[in-house]
Amino acid sequence: MFVAWRDLRFAKGRFALMGTVIVLITLLVGLLSGLTAGLGQQNISAITGLSADRIAFDEPGDGKDLSYSHSTVTRDQWRRWADAPGVTSAEPLGITTTKATAGKASAGVSAFGVQPGSSLAPDSTRIDDHSAVLSTTAAEELGTKKGDTFSVAGHELTVSAVRGEASFSHTPVVYTSLRTWQRIAPPTAEKTDTPTATVVALHTDSGADVQAVDQQAGTRTVSRDDSLSAIGSYTSENGSLQLMRGFLFAISALVIGAFFTVWTIQRSGDVAVLKALGASTGNLLRDALGQAVVLLTGGTLIGTTFAAAVGAAVSGSAVPFALTPATVLVPAAVMIALGALGAGLSIRRITSVDPLTALGSAR
Amino acid sequence: MSLHLNDVTLTYPDGDGRLTALDRVSMHVPEGSLTAVVGPSGSGKSSLLAVAATLITPDSGTVTVDGTTTAGMSRGALTELRRHKIGIVFQQPNLLPSLTAAEQLQVMAQLDGRSPGKARPRARELLDAVGLADQADRRPHQLSGGQRQRVNIARALVNEPTVLLVDEPTSALDHERGAAVIDLITRLTHRQATATVLVTHDRAHLGAVDRIAEVHDGRLGTPAPAD
Numbered sequence: 001m002f003v004a005w006r007d008l009r010f011a012k013g014r015f016a017l018m019g020t021v022i023v024l025i026t027l028l029v030g031l032l033s034g035l036t037a038g039l040g041q042q043n044i045s046a047i048t049g050l051s052a053d054r055i056a057f058d059e060p061g062d063g064k065d066l067s068y069s070h071s072t073v074t075r076d077q078w079r080r081w082a083d084a085p086g087v088t089s090a091e092p093l094g095i096t097t098t099k100a101t102a103g104k105a106s107a108g109v110s111a112f113g114v115q116p117g118s119s120l121a122p123d124s125t126r127i128d129d130h131s132a133v134l135s136t137t138a139a140e141e142l143g144t145k146k147g148d149t150f151s152v153a154g155h156e157l158t159v160s161a162v163r164g165e166a167s168f169s170h171t172p173v174v175y176t177s178l179r180t181w182q183r184i185a186p187p188t189a190e191k192t193d194t195p196t197a198t199v200v201a202l203h204t205d206s207g208a209d210v211q212a213v214d215q216q217a218g219t220r221t222v223s224r225d226d227s228l229s230a231i232g233s234y235t236s237e238n239g240s241l242q243l244m245r246g247f248l249f250a251i252s253a254l255v256i257g258a259f260f261t262v263w264t265i266q267r268s269g270d271v272a273v274l275k276a277l278g279a280s281t282g283n284l285l286r287d288a289l290g291q292a293v294v295l296l297t298g299g300t301l302i303g304t305t306f307a308a309a310v311g312a313a314v315s316g317s318a319v320p321f322a323l324t325p326a327t328v329l330v331p332a333a334v335m336i337a338l339g340a341l342g343a344g345l346s347i348r349r350i351t352s353v354d355p356l357t358a359l360g361s362a363r
Numbered sequence: 364m365s366l367h368l369n370d371v372t373l374t375y376p377d378g379d380g381r382l383t384a385l386d387r388v389s390m391h392v393p394e395g396s397l398t399a400v401v402g403p404s405g406s407g408k409s410s411l412l413a414v415a416a417t418l419i420t421p422d423s424g425t426v427t428v429d430g431t432t433t434a435g436m437s438r439g440a441l442t443e444l445r446r447h448k449i450g451i452v453f454q455q456p457n458l459l460p461s462l463t464a465a466e467q468l469q470v471m472a473q474l475d476g477r478s479p480g481k482a483r484p485r486a487r488e489l490l491d492a493v494g495l496a497d498q499a500d501r502r503p504h505q506l507s508g509g510q511r512q513r514v515n516i517a518r519a520l521v522n523e524p525t526v527l528l529v530d531e532p533t534s535a536l537d538h539e540r541g542a543a544v545i546d547l548i549t550r551l552t553h554r555q556a557t558a559t560v561l562v563t564h565d566r567a568h569l570g571a572v573d574r575i576a577e578v579h580d581g582r583l584g585t586p587a588p589a590d
Contacts, residue, residue, distance in 0.1 A: 002466075002473040003459060010461030010502075273457040276418060277518070278446025279474045280439065356418045358457055359409055359530055 003274075004291035007267075015295060018259045022299025023306070025252045026335050029245060030307025033327045036241040038320030039170075043234040046112065046166035046173045047227060051119040052091075052201035054210065055227040056081055056219040066220060066230040068095055068169075068198060073219065075196045080217040086208025091118050092197030094181035097171055100142055102150035107141035110168035111152055113181020113197065120201055121175035126160035129177050133161045138172035152176065153184035169233050199227075245331075249338050257342030260292055264346060268353050275355035284350050292343030296336050304332040366392040366415060366526045366558045371424030373410055373581075384410040385421065386581040392558040394525065397549055398586055399569050400562045402578035408562035409530065411578065415560060416451055416528050417441045429525040446475055450519030450557070452529040452548070456511035458503040464490060464514045465499040468521045475522065482521070489517040492554075493547060509540035516547060520555055527557040533565060542568045 008015050047055075057071040073092065081090040094113030099106060114121045116128055123133050132152070134144065139162040144150050148159050152174060166173040176184075178197065185198075202221070204210065210221050222230075229235050264271075271284060311323035373385040384407045392398045402408050413419045414426060417433050426433045429448050433441060445451075458467050465486045472482030490499050493513040503511055512532060519527060529548055533541030545561075545568040552559040561572065569575060569589055576586035 002470055002479050003461065006459075006461040006466065269457070270459050273453070273459070274470075274474065275442070276416070276445070276451055276453075277471065277474065278442055278449075278522075280442055283474060356413055358451075358453060359413055359416070359418065 001287060001290045001294075003270075004287045004294070008291060008294065014263070018256075019295055019299040019302075021255060021259075022252070022296060022335075022339070023303040025248060025255070026300045026303025026332065027306045027310075029248050029252070029331045029335060030304055030328060031310060031321075032241065032245050032248065033331045034307065034311045034321040034323055035319075036238065036245065037322035037324065037327045039241065040234065040238055041322055042167045042170045042320050043231055043237065044168070044228050046110065046168040047224065047231070049164070049166055050093075050201055050224060052089075052203060052224055054202040054204055054221050055224055055230075056090075056200040056202060056214070056217070056221040057227075057230065059214070059218050059220045066222065066227065067232060068227075068230050069232060071198050071230075073197050073200055077217045077219055078196065078200050081200050081202060081213060081219070084208065084213040086205050087202055087213075088205060089119070089201075089203040091115060091120055091201050092178060093120055093199050093201050094178055094185055094196075095168065095198040096181065096185040097169060098153045098184060100138070100150055100152045100174060102142040102144045102148065105141065105143045107138065108171045109138050109152070109174045110171045111181055111184060112166075112168070112173050112175050113178040113185070114175060115178050122163035122166075123161040124175065127175055127177050128160075129179050130156075131158040131160035132177075132180070133163055133175040134159055135164050135166045135172045135174070136162055137165065137167065138174050141172060152180075155180060155184055169231055249334055252335055253338040253342035255342075256292070256296065256339040257346045260288070260343040261346035261349070264288065264349050268349075269357070271350055271353045272355050272358040275353060276358040281351050285347060288347040288350060289340065289344060292347070293336070293340055296339040296343070300332045300335045300339075303335075304328055365394050365429070366390070366560065367425075367427040368411075368415060369425045369427070371414055371421045371426065373407075373414055373419065373421045383581050385414065385583075387424070388578075388581070388583045389424075390560075390576070390583060390586070392526075392560055394558050395553055395556040396573040397552045397559040397561060398574045398576060399572045399589070400560060400576050400578055400583070401564065401566055401569070403564055406578045407581040407583075408564070408578055410581075411583070412528050412530050412560065412562050415526070416449055417445055446471075447522060448525050450522070450524035450527045452512075452516050452519045452527070452532055454531040454534055456503070456508075456515040458511055458514060458518075460503055463500045463502055464495060464506065464510075467503075467514055467518050471518065471521045485521060486517075489521055490514070492551065493517045508535055509543065512536060512540075512544055513547065516544070516551065520551060520557075523555070524557060527552065527555075527559040529559065529561040531563050531565075532561070533563065533568065538567070541565070545569070546571060 057066045058073050078092045097110050100109045118124045144159050311321050314321050368390040371388045374381040374383050468486035469479040469482045473479045532544050549571045572589045574586040575589050577584040
């Protein structure tokens with residue numbers, strides 16, 4: 001790193017320019033990561049927080065994808081799962097997005113219908129046909145607290161508790177009894193009667209033959225995490241944001257690769273001299289890669305610090321920004337790794353520099 | 364502690380045929396002596412230097428540096444041999460723009476896996492020997508052409524090579540500075556006991572060298588003492 005450090009200081013204008021590009025890309029990636037995670041939380045936290053390892057959907061048939069908004073399970077399907085060997089618990093869960101009002105305040109909410117005492121909702125022993133548990137955001141948006149009344153799709157309920165930050169498809173969750181949910185959920189297209197539930201949330205052990213029960217019950221069962229793709233808004237939104245993030249990573253690797261390609265070409269004369277003087281190719285490659293990593297690490301650290309500062313400033317506001325080690329450190333590490341890869345590929349040309357060119361007039 | 368070229372032939376591709384750059388060249392340069400190889404452009408001087416520097420492998424013949432015959436050596440081994448045994452003074456100073464004069468010499472220690480910091484006294488000593496002790500902390504763009512060439516010479520000597528190869532050192536210098544550089548190389552050859560080969564197309568300033576050999580069309584004449 002003897003020459004590399006001095007090059008960094010000597011050509012500080014060029015390296016500062018490249019460093020600024022890395023800072024800006026890292027800032028953008030950091031902000032996008034925080035926003036992606038924040039938006040994701042608004043979409044899925046109610047599902048990822050469920051006490052279940054599998055979710056059974058009504059079999060959509062005809063190769064259609066699973067969907068929380070289209071699935072309706074019957075009492076018979078639920079009972080088959082509850083009675084199946086290896087299934088330690090099978091609880092019906094109704095999900096519908098609707099409107100809640102309290103006085104003059106109104107908000108879009110996701111009503112999660114559970115059996116009173118179910119492990120699927122917080123404080124579920126306080127849920128009955130006349131009372132509901134609200135997530136903190138739902139209570140804030142409705143301006144209600146424990147003991148207040150509000151209505152969901154025209155049904156008057158009392159707030160029995162305010163717990164958690166559960167959110168589904170960008171709407172805060174209201175936990176009601178399954179019977180209340182069945183009254184407020186709209187009939188499905190195929191079945192004109194009121195639905196029993198949307199899905200069955202399962203706890204299974206190694207003895208469960210999921211495929212066989214699915215066949216008997218006419219359901220399709222996936223793990224809880226795989227069921228996230230059945231939230232339509234999450235799939236399209238997360239897919240777009242992840243695509244943007246992926247492109248930013250690719251762009252950063254390409255930009256860094258392009259910079260170090262030009263830089264290596266510019267100093268190929270110096271490389272030829274050093275080789276003629278007895279520098280090994282490995283020594284020169286280590287020097288150049290070390291220089292790239294120093295630049296990448298410095299730029300990424302500054303960019304990540306800015307992203308974290310912006311995230312801290314907007315957290316708690318209306319902007320859904322998740323500031324966690326996963327949203328801050330992982331993108332930074334990926335930036336450094338991909339940037340080093342881009343730089344590594346571009347400085348390979350050091351191996352092909354002929355030391356003979358240092359003699360100039362030879363040949 | 365010497366340089367031997369024995370029956371060296373070197374050809375380059377030239378259209379459908381091959382161009383002979385060196386034709387059965389033999390040469391022995393003892394330690395502590397300076398042999399000047401003179402000849403017009405295209406006569407094979409620089410090819411001779413490149414072969415002696417182990418930068419080109421000849422078609423036939425052998426090169427022996429300080430008792431080590433280079434034939435069959437790997438690229439890595441040749442690089443190591445260059446680092447430890449051969450000093451090269453380039454036609455253009457070829458100094459690294461980001462390094463000071465002292466650092467141009469210290470980098471040679473780094474290339475050898477040694478601490479550049481510990482090499483600073485040796486760098487100072489050599490810069491003093493070439494009359495640049497007070498310019499140690501200047502970068503190439505802050506030095507004159509003659510000063511850059513002297514740094515180039517000092518760098519070639521920093522690893523105490525047994526063979527010193529000098530390529531047209533006066534081509535970019537005026538008459539007075541050219542004479543000073545040749546005089547410096549002659550003195551350092553005798554002081555450091557290197558086997559020095561100096562190639563040049565300019566016969567001026569060669570009064571102090573030990574021997575002069577002429578090269579024409581790739582053929583080397585018998586070295587004769589300088590007048």
